Amino acid sequence: MTDEKVSYRRKDIIKILADLNVMVVSLDRIGSYYSECKSIEEYHALSSNFLDEWKILPKLANARKILDSAFSYELGDDDMDELEREFQDLQYWSMKNPKPLKKGKSR
Numbered sequence: 822m823t824d825e826k827v828s829y830r831r832k833d834i835i836k837i838l839a840d841l842n843v844m845v846v847s848l849d850r851i852g853s854y855y856s857e858c859k860s861i862e863e864y865h866a867l868s869s870n871f872l873d874e875w876k877i878l879p880k881l882a883n884a885r886k887i888l889d890s891a892f893s894y895e896l897g898d899d900d901m902d903e904l905e906r907e908f909q910d911l912q913y914w915s916m917k918n919p920k921p922l923k924k925g926k927s928r
Contacts, residue, residue, distance in 0.1 A: 827891035827892075828891070829887065829888075829891065833887045836887075837883075837884045837887060837888070840880040840881075840883075840884060841884070843875070844877060844880070847871055847875070848868070848871070851864070851867050851868055851871060854867065855867070889904055892904050
C-alpha cells in the first residue's frame with residue numbers, strides 16, 4: 822500500500838459522514854437507554870430494530886462502495902485486488918466465531 826492520496830466528491834463524503842453521525846448518535850442513545858432498561862433482551866431488540874428500521878446495513882454498504890471506488894480492482898500476481906490484499910487478515914463474524922478473536926489469532 823502506498824501513501825498515495827485519494828480524493829472523493831465533497832457531497833459523497835458529507836453523505837457518508839451524515840449517515841455515520843446518525844448511527845453513532847443513535848447507538849449511543851440506545852446504549853444510554855440500556856443503562857435504564859430492564860433487560861439485555863430489550864437492548865438487543867432495540868439495537869436490532871434500529872439496524873433494520875433505519876436501514877443501517879444498506880447505508881454502510883453504500884459508504885463502502887463510495888470509499889472503495891478510489892482503489893484499483895486490477896488483480897495482482899496473487900489474484901487479489903488492492904483492497905483484498907489489505908483486508909486478507911480481517912476477522913469477520915460467523916456462527917463459529919460470533920465474538921472477535923484476540924489479536925494474533927487466526928480465523
